């Protein structure tokens with residue numbers, strides 16, 4: 492579930508759930524929700540639990556399962572920021588529930604800063620066999636800093652910081668406002684996001700020692716705060732860091748940060764090209780991988796569209812407790828990892844996960860499936876993306892055994908909340924001429940398209956057949972099993988591609 496799904500301000504809409512108008516408009520609602528300030532969506536209230544470091548322990552899993560059972564939700568969704576999202580709520584969470592969440596570390600004790608605990612780190616931090624620095628202490632220090640600086644409640648809830656330890660499972664392509672990437676045993680490279688919505692941050696020509704990281708983050712946050720105080724405006728629509736940098740210019744922002752640090756070190760931010768981000772792949776966390784710890788492995792587990800049911804939360808929590816270290820890690824690809832399993836226990840653990848109805852490899856059609864909130868949750872959606880994505884994945888799973896990961900992205904409108912980077916297959920929701928829901932299909936980011944002409948738009952029920960036809964052609968006509976979808980597409984003419992996507 493994307494974290495940037497549109498939600499409307501309560502003063503303008505009410506919400507409908509189970510055919511009943513809900514009175515959700517009596518309080519001012521947030522645009523970007525946190526646990527204390529839910530937002531309104533089409534299907535009711537929507538709220539997010541920010542999970543520090545993306546790591547849940549056994550008691551948090553139990554508390555989460557209990558919370559869902561209490562409020563009557565079948566599942567929670569892991570978001571593309573490795574947080575947890577509850578939707579379709581018909582009322583705010585009771586104070587007693589909030590107290591329990593605070594006690595188990597799933598909500599900030601300081602209500603002003605819960606929304607800005609927007610910290611992402613590699614889900615394999617501390618266990619990644621290739622990492623340069625374990626970023627968990629640094630991320631924890633940043634969270635502590637936020638907790639004792641209530642003035643930073645002025646930050647946008649989208650003010651996001653990523654910590655990447657330089658290992659094999661990188662978050663460098665995630666669209667954080669700030670990313671620190673380990674590039675040596677005691678060195679981080681600073682990245683800032685200055686591009687369009689959803690773009691990845693870029694290096695700004697500054698290398699920091701571990702000790703310099705926290706002062707730099709604090710200075711950037713305080714500089715942001717100063718600038719929004721200067722500019723004023725609608726506090727519900729706080730600017731992103733990129734907007735602040737865009738309005739004052741990178742050099743002036745750099746100077747502001749330098750003054751805030753009050754150190755002797757001189758630096759000027761520069762907008763540099765990122766040469767590393769293309770190496771990042773979102774499927775590397777799936778399957779089983781050796782950890783840096785001897786005879787310990789982590790198992791990546793797929794949650795289709797990030798949905799994690801009460802039974803699966805309890806089940807994975809119990810497996811983690813019995814055969815791992817009692818922890819489960821959420822990933823920004825909306826899946827989870829089960830770390831610290833011994834080689835001896837792996838086969839049993841894998842079979843128990845399968846019994847929970849969960850897939851563990853990157854090549855299943857649900858593994859790299861992304862969909863935004865869609866028509867049930869977002870007023871801008873032309874299609875029911877969640878249901879259509881599941882139907883497509885089920886069709887493909889029944890018909891094909893994939894031998895390469897396939898990234899499918901279903902978007903209810905052009906805003907592309909669920910996935911900003913290029914997917915193998917993208918379905919763009921449209922309204923056809925008679926206003927019925929339909930899709931335009933894009934393969935490999937517009938290399939091949941079907942549906943640009945309105946008459947070619949496909950009704951949702953025809954999409955699985957079209958995509959199935961295309962995959963059949965790819966499997967039958969590729970040079971060998973190693974030929975990627977992109978390489979296959981690149982040797983087709985535009986007319987051939989149209990034909991491969993066509994549904995009779």
Ligand code: SF4
Pocket residue numbers: 495496497863864865869870871872873902903904905906907908909
């Ligand atoms: S319909 Fe558009 S705005 Fe709404 S969640 Fe989907 S992509 Fe975002």
